[in-house]
Amino acid sequence: MAADAPKIMKPEQVEDVTGLESSVEKQSDGGDAVVDVQQEDEKISWRLGLAFAALVFQVICYETTLLIPSTILSYIEADLGPDPSYTWIANAWSLCAAVVVSIAGRLGDIFGRRYFMLCGSTLAFVGAIIGATAHGIPQMIVSGIFFGIAAGIQETYYACLMELVPYKRRTFFIGLGCVCALPALISPLIAYAMMDHYSWRACYWYMCAIGAVSFLLLFFFYNPPNFENKYNGTKNRLELAKEIDYVGLVLFTSAGVLLLVGLNFGGRAYPWKSTETLVPLILGLVLWPAFGVWECYTKSKLPLMPTRLFRNIRSFVVVLVVCFVSGMFYYSLPVLWPKETALFVPASETIRRGAYAALTNIGTWVAGISLVLIFSRLDHERWQIVFCLVIQIALTGSLASVGVNDNAQVVVTVFLLSCFVNQPLFISFSIISLALEDQADIGVASGVLSTIRLMGGAIGVAIYTTILSNVYTPRLIRNINEVVSATGFPENETSVLLKAAVANTAAAYKAVPHITSEVITLSERAVKKGNLYASGVVWLTAVAFGGLSVISACFIRSTPRSRKTATRAVKLQNELSTVEASRDE
Incomplete structure (x- = not known):
């Protein structure tokens, strides 16, 4: 691997690095202090600060698309309804996000996270436009589906953030991200204020603007290790795409969607004993163990859920x-x-x-x-x-x-x-x-x-x-x-x-x-x-x-x-470029 390629380290490896640093310090000429690698890793550069801001805006985006539609749901139904399926405007978010987040997390591990996150912001932007211009409840449900898929991708924010910051400060930065996401947390109040002066459609245009800003911030400031650096030229995307566990992907998606649909139908849209509720519920419950067996006993090169996690x-x-x-x-x-x-x-x-x-x-x-x-x-x-x-x-x-x-x-x-x-x-x-x-x-x-x-x-x-x-x-x-x-x-x-x-x-x-x-x-x-x-x-x-x-x-x-x-799992691509430029000098 090239010297400047980002290495994803295991936490237990850090002790070896620490010992090496101590040894180097002892061997330094004239007693001069040698820069501690861990201290350098812990230092938060301005590039990392901007990347953190871009990632926090993903939280603001997906939380807003969850909170605002559920807050104004009755007003949407009063304007575009009546339609008994209007609750799916909000339910679609939870259903799609629950299934997509694991898939997006795994694919981000394999191919890199930047373009997946950009895709999430784009879907949120499109979903907001669909909702703002909708003329019926079915279109609003489509908007909710876009929001849910986008949220599932954007919720991989936690992985994006944790791999960039020092191990010992992961909890700190997760908390800081929550603090900085205050605009999303007060979005129900913002929604009611807009309802008081405009209409529910103004809320969707507001979410459209948030989606656009989140995309721009990601595009300019979030540059995690690219595909070439992840594999140092030893793999190409087509090879990895062929190795993905597609059967596991279908089983996981089907099990999640069917179970959640059955749970949302039961006691609300249909009685618990109805065929409409029982069929997806039972199929979902059957497919979950089938997915587990598949992941355990097949030899996929890139399984959706690596069994090593569960050991x-x-x-x-x-x-x-x-x-x-x-x-x-x-x-x-x-x-x-x-x-x-x-x-x-x-x-x-x-x-x-x-x-x-x-x-x-x-x-x-x-x-x-x-x-x-x-x-x-x-x-x-x-x-x-x-x-x-x-x-x-x-x-x-x-x-x-x-x-x-x-x-x-x-x-x-x-x-x-x-x-x-x-x-x-x-x-x-x-x-x-x-x-x-x-x-x-x-x-x-x-x-x-x-x-x-x-x-x-x-x-x-x-x-x-x-x-x-x-x-x-x-x-x-x-x-x-x-x-x-x-x-x-x-x-x-x-x-x-x-x-x-x-x-x-x-x-x-x-x-x-x-x-x-x-x-x-x-x-x-x-x-x-x-x-x-x-x-x-x-x-x-x-x-x-x-x-x-x-x-x-x-x-x-x-x-x-x-x-x-103080070690970081990876560094930003533009941080690596800076190090390489300084070495060339």
């Missing part, structure tokens, strides 16, 4: 288990918080609703600050994760006791909960990356972690929405019957009042015969009580998943301090 039980497999279960735990928040926001904030107060919607994201920002200032400076990652999960369990249990007048308790508790939600995921990225036998696997390893967490979240959402529908409806019927008994409302018109309560709008109540202001007030309170009761059951279910995640986390192996060195 590391405590620093990889157990981390995946924790992320899967904590994903089920975490996604109780995005399922329930929008519902509770609607209960406590009138629909007419769009800016206030935007502030409530952004509350959990501001908590994520605080979590990023805590990573930069506290967690990245500590060892014992296992206990850091356990600590955060225990805090989450305690606060989630508190939410199960919320009453109809406990607005302040809800806001404070949800904010505090959000401040401890993301540290386990971010720390997990650092753990698995530093435990790899070969840093060339960092893309697929981080991609699998993202897929597992999103899969766990999808299963959690399916469970939570089923519980909500099964618990809320009978509770609402009971509460409305109590309203009828207390107010003397005609019993033969109870079904009409119940239908209005389900809609819970001023227009629906106004259409009910013999309605009075007292009946409306008590009915609205009955709706709130029914929702909070059902939410309480879901919060308690989430606590159970949280307990499982804590037990699993106790078996994680913390990263040995010897692996937290």
Whole structure:
């Protein structure tokens, strides 16, 4: 390999490098200090700083395409609907991103990451244009698919970032990236502000601009090692393309898509026992073990999921288990918080609703600050994760006791909960990356972690929405019957009042015969009580998943301090060019 070709080092190799440096220092003439290679690696050049800014903008782009459409979904449906499939505008993001992120991570490991990331920004840009000019829900769903595929590619940001920064500062930079992504985290508030002055289409033009800027920043400032330097001329793209595990790729994609489609159909678009739900669900569940068997017992030169990753039980497999279960735990928040926001904030107060919607994201920002200032400076990652999960369990249990007048308790508790939600995921990225036998696997390893967490979240959402529908409806019927008994409302018109309560709008109540202001007030309170009761059951279910995640986390192996060195896995292409130019001089 050429002297200036980027070498992807294993963390354990660093001790040998350190010993060599010490030896060289001792042999230096006249006692002059020799520049320490590790110190030079740790130094953050301005080129790396610009690359970091370009990568952070990928986070802003994919988070914005997730948060804004889900925030304004009801407004889109009101304008372009009615269409019962409108929820797929948001669901398509999760489905596509969960499947694509692992594939993009693996292909980036093989071919290089630059052009994949540029492709992700381009797809986000196109998806935003499709959404901004759409004239129907089907076009909006296509926009969501573009966003999801783009997000899956852009979420390989974690691999892009971690391989460029010093090993010991990976957690720090992940946290710093979260802090710098504040524009994405407040995007629900931005969306509501745009809705207040313009329309939902303005939000899509805003996302279009973000996609364009993210592409330009990548194009000019993100230059990881190119294909020639990765292989030093020993391979060409066609040869590698022939060696890719296409059967594994088809099995993985099919299993992921079918399972997620079945989970999204069940209890929402179709009953759980319907053919439309069971067929994709069962096929997905069958194809997952088939994919595992294929990867284990075939001799593909470039398998989609290298089995060597799964030999590391405590620093990889157990981390995946924790992320899967904590994903089920975490996604109780995005399922329930929008519902509770609607209960406590009138629909007419769009800016206030935007502030409530952004509350959990501001908590994520605080979590990023805590990573930069506290967690990245500590060892014992296992206990850091356990600590955060225990805090989450305690606060989630508190939410199960919320009453109809406990607005302040809800806001404070949800904010505090959000401040401890993301540290386990971010720390997990650092753990698995530093435990790899070969840093060339960092893309697929981080991609699998993202897929597992999103899969766990999808299963959690399916469970939570089923519980909500099964618990809320009978509770609402009971509460409305109590309203009828207390107010003397005609019993033969109870079904009409119940239908209005389900809609819970001023227009629906106004259409009910013999309605009075007292009946409306008590009915609205009955709706709130029914929702909070059902939410309480879901919060308690989430606590159970949280307990499982804590037990699993106790078996994680913390990263040995010897692996937290100042070495970088790779350097930017323009950094290498600078070194070569200085040598020529």
